[in-house]
Amino acid sequence: MNAEIITPTAELAQRIGATPRGAREARHLTLRQLALWGFPQEGEVSLAAQQLVAELAANAVTHGRVSGRAFELRLLLLPEGTLRIEVSDARGDRELRYVSEPEGESGRGLILVTLLARAWGVARRDVGKTVWAEIGTG
Numbered sequence: 001m002n003a004e005i006i007t008p009t010a011e012l013a014q015r016i017g018a019t020p021r022g023a024r025e026a027r028h029l030t031l032r033q034l035a036l037w038g039f040p041q042e043g044e045v046s047l048a049a050q051q052l053v054a055e056l057a058a059n060a061v062t063h064g065r066v067s068g069r070a071f072e073l074r075l076l077l078l079p080e081g082t083l084r085i086e087v088s089d090a091r092g093d094r095e096l097r098y099v100s101e102p103e104g105e106s107g108r109g110l111i112l113v114t115l116l117a118r119a120w121g122v123a124r125r126d127v128g129k130t131v132w133a134e135i136g137t138g
């Protein structure tokens with residue numbers, strides 16, 4: 001469930017196979033959709049959105065994967081200059097956590113998300129969860 005009450009001016013919603021290939025597909029889809037919405041490929045918005053989608057989708061297909069279940073990518077262009085990214089996976093029984101050792105091999109993804117996103121969070125759903133992140137579009 002999502003308590004969002006702001007009506008998006010444009011939206012993409014796509015279910016994608018929960019594989020590494022699916023995670024790459026999510027990033028490419030984001031690049032294409034943002035280009036259609038008028039954001040240059042090498043521009044700040046497109047690059048930040050691609051990085052966020054790459055991290056959230058990678059997490060969905062590794063930590064959030066449930067065998068045989070797809071994940072879902074949604075991109076919402078909200079009024080007043082916000083792009084909202086939502087990545088939903090089927091796994092509801094795991095918390096997201098920061099890994100605190102800065103030298104560790106894992107745990108960088110959510111730190112990057114924190115740095116890139118204006119806000120982000122996790123919302124529970126009936127099945128699984130949605131990890132969302134928002135950036136400004138200027």
Ligand SMILES: Nc1ncnc2c1ncn2[C@@H]1O[C@H](COP(=O)(O)OP(=O)(O)O)[C@@H](O)[C@H]1O
Pocket residue numbers: 055059060063064065089091094095096097098099105106107108109110111131
């Ligand atoms: N979609 C998800 N579902 C379940 N757990 C997650 C999800 N995303 C992140 N996590 C948990 O949060 C931790 C931190 O995520 P992240 O910073 O991306 O590090 P990494 O993916 O390298 O382990 C993960 O190791 C995992 O335990």
Ligand SMILES: [Mg+2]
Pocket residue numbers: 055058059107108109110
């Ligand atoms: Mg990760």
